[in-house]
Amino acid sequence: MMEKRMVLFVAVIMGMSLFSGCATNIHPPNEANVPPTEKLGNFTNITLESSVVEPKYGDNVSNRKAVNKIDEVMNQRLKTVFPQLNSQKNNAGKALVIKPQILAIKFISGGKRAWAGAIAGDSAVLLQVDFFDQQKKTIIASPKFYAKANAITGDYSMGGSDNAMLQRIVSAVVEYSTKHK
Numbered sequence: 001m002m003e004k005r006m007v008l009f010v011a012v013i014m015g016m017s018l019f020s021g022c023a024t025n026i027h028p029p030n031e032a033n034v035p036p037t038e039k040l041g042n043f044t045n046i047t048l049e050s051s052v053v054e055p056k057y058g059d060n061v062s063n064r065k066a067v068n069k070i071d072e073v074m075n076q077r078l079k080t081v082f083p084q085l086n087s088q089k090n091n092a093g094k095a096l097v098i099k100p101q102i103l104a105i106k107f108i109s110g111g112k113r114a115w116a117g118a119i120a121g122d123s124a125v126l127l128q129v130d131f132f133d134q135q136k137k138t139i140i141a142s143p144k145f146y147a148k149a150n151a152i153t154g155d156y157s158m159g160g161s162d163n164a165m166l167q168r169i170v171s172a173v174v175e176y177s178t179k180h181k
Helices: 002-020 061-081 110-120 151-156 160-179
Strands: 045-048 095-106 123-133 138-141 144-149
Touching: 045 061, 061 095, 061 123, 061 160, 123 160, 144 160
Parallel strands: 045 095
Antiparallel strands: 095 123, 123 138, 123 144
């Protein structure tokens, strides 16, 4: 009888750890994004900088690869909104600099998903994008975006949902930019 209780106890503990995963302490922002103080379409020169990553997240190899992917996709997708992105054709025009900053990120790579599965925890990213008017030296908008990939879904998709999270965060930036162009 005592052995059965012990086996049941161990099974419950193992089951809880399997489905709880490592805690991800990245949460969505509390405030809603507000429109920029000036329409983004008023700018003729638009530059996208590489993402700056908070130091405590930048040392992780998986996080760094995820940030590089976010930058790559954001550059591709924002060119559909701003065809002049990074071209600097008109030196006399108004200049907008888009400055992404990864405030927090936890990215579970495909390899880690394959070995640890759901136990590796959720993936999540919190991204702030400053839209900077270069002539006025002011930030005209500073929206924050959040995306998450569930640990269990990440396990079943072999990391596919973790990678899709990177696409979703960029889609949110593109949607904001399109809405306020």
